[in-house]
Amino acid sequence: MVIEDDYDSEYRFCDRPLEPLQSLDRSGRVLYVGSFSKTMLPILRIGFLVAPASLQPALRSAKQLTDWHSGFPTQAALARFIDEGLLARHVRKTTREYAARHELIVATLERDFADWLRPVPSAAGLKCMSLQRVDTDRTDEALALARAAREGARNSPARVIAMLSVRQALTHAARGDVGDCERLLADAERAIDRADGEETPAWATYFDQAEYCAQVAASYRLLGRHRATDRWLGQALTLQPDERSRDRATCLIWHAGSVLNLGEVERACSLVGQAAPDIKAARSARVLTRLTNLHSKLMQHRTEPAVEALGEQVRGLLAQTP
Template sequence: MARRQDHDGFFTHPLAFVRAERSWTYQDLVNVIARHVGNMAARREKAWRWENWGVVPDEDSQYALARELGVPHEQVRRLGWPAWLPAGDRLNVELPWTLEAALSSLDHTAGAAVLDRRAFLTLSAGTAVTVANQWLSLEPPRVDAALRGGMIDSTLVEALEQRLPTIRQMQYALGGGSVRNLADAELRLVTDLLSRSSYTQQIGERLFNVAAELGRVAGWSSFDAGFHASAERYFMAALRASHAAGDRAIGANILKCMSLQLVDAQRPDEALAVATAARDGAKQAPPRIIAMMTVREARAHAVLGEAMECERLLVKAEAAMSRADDVESPGWTSYFDKAEYCAQVAACYLLLRRHQATDHWLSQSLNLQPAERPVDRATYLMWRAKTVLELGDVDHACTLVSEAVPSIAAARSARNRRRLVNLQAKLNAHHQHPAVAQLDEQVRTLIA
């Protein structure tokens, strides 16, 4: 029987997955619980609120559902709602940090994670921090020459490496939803080469490096498209691949992406711990990478409202960024130019509600933003619209949103569409303003 999904094509809550696995409607769910509890009013609205409003069921209802699902009561108490729900496969984070485990992780991810429709995190609280600290503390394994099948030479690896900038550029231009399948297919190819071919130690390290970056791109694309469980799987496999390659900078960048996903999932303490591990792992990296990791850690402090620590790190980030052009950096860092740096500083001040500073940094970022990054430009236009609205300029806010709408419509970025919905709700508080009414006509079909 076909699984029911929400209107965006993915499961937005573990309970939605549980219902879909059993073809339960909301009414079916409350009826099942009522049979066990006896005195519960079987109203479907209860289940809807549990799934969509974040309402936590009472203890009797949870235990009743657990009995139906075969989950021990001890597990319900230990994990809490909704983590105890049997919502599909979970990542095996107990694997050792070996080459064999890295290959196994890639093999179980490429081609499979792209099919994962769960729009929620599956790793329990604290697991990402544990993994990040393991990565930080362990020395990478030696990549031994492999003798399995046909010999891989540097020409083929170079061709794979040269495809990476194009895939990243497509992500910047089209959004994650348009690119994740392509990145997954490339990752499957590289994984098969690692598993079935012969290569030298140096070639093996380069292949693991390519796999790590493809996994990161696939993870970020999945995150941008709203598929959080899929993103987790890619990020974890990519982190192991970067460890196998012995490339701390790529690993730090993967952790940086994971940190932002944890922020999005409202796990700010974990996000900070993972961002700190990323910066610690990149201490010997070129200045551009140090600036990148430092501003991400500053942003994690801003999420927690820790203004002084955020400001301290922004000073360090500025010092590193001032030297960024003096030292050569890997190709994957090219997006972190002055425009992106200004946007990330602005993100910190936006979180701290320092609206004048936010507007200053976003103005710089948008003036420098290259045309080939329309998804990011749309993001920063909406950030600035939110900022100027807070400063009382409704007309300017509407102008900025209107400028962002074409890029949002063209790209498959669930995060930008969600930002637009939230911003439109704020603007509707000024619904009598002519500019708001005009903008509403422009975006109504897009966010319907």
């Protein structure tokens, strides 16, 4: 028997709500439970359970044994509210409102807290989560947090272990601890290799193969290992979905910087050109800051034809307002 607790599927901001597992059940093996605490009011204290016919008599008996005092007037009013289509209209309206709030919170985090926090992409639910960035001026604090998080997650799914191992590796890379960084990256690789065979909590699903490759590249970038950075960023870009404009723009700018450090000026310019559509779509102040820093380095090679040709395009990108 599977108990499906569908607690936030009504609020999905980028696409239609996902169909519940219960709608696919043809064998009477899924119990579908939920409440109206998020869609309506927590004070209602009303939930629901959709059960297979074979279990309904037993569930009715259990209900009568444990609780004789259901709020019948409130339930009747809510049932009428649903029957008249008012709940569906309410959910559509609140979805638009919560989507706007979600967008505002994420935009504020990216604009005002980008040096400390990295929002985790999410498309559903009444929550936003952010990860602490490695702060090169506070690496002792960052390392203590990373170690504590990884130690507390020893029995977590493999994807979570991989994510936290890379997080600690990034902190060591920022400190120049090469041995510790490489040891943790090896741990992360072993964990990510078995992650697809294990269930992953929803909040960690963003750490897919593309994100893993990008974070490994970021570690090597901090260590100044440009060949390894080039290789891992190439893998990340191959795997990165088109809709992740901000992540793709960041990877392409980092990639351009890494090959520039290898002396490949023309290739660096080509990568910036490839990044232009994603930079425009992302409308991110942090991405534009990265582009500004890279452009300053490219201007050291201003006599190169590729740099001269790229100049006007970069100025146009930097002129846009996030």
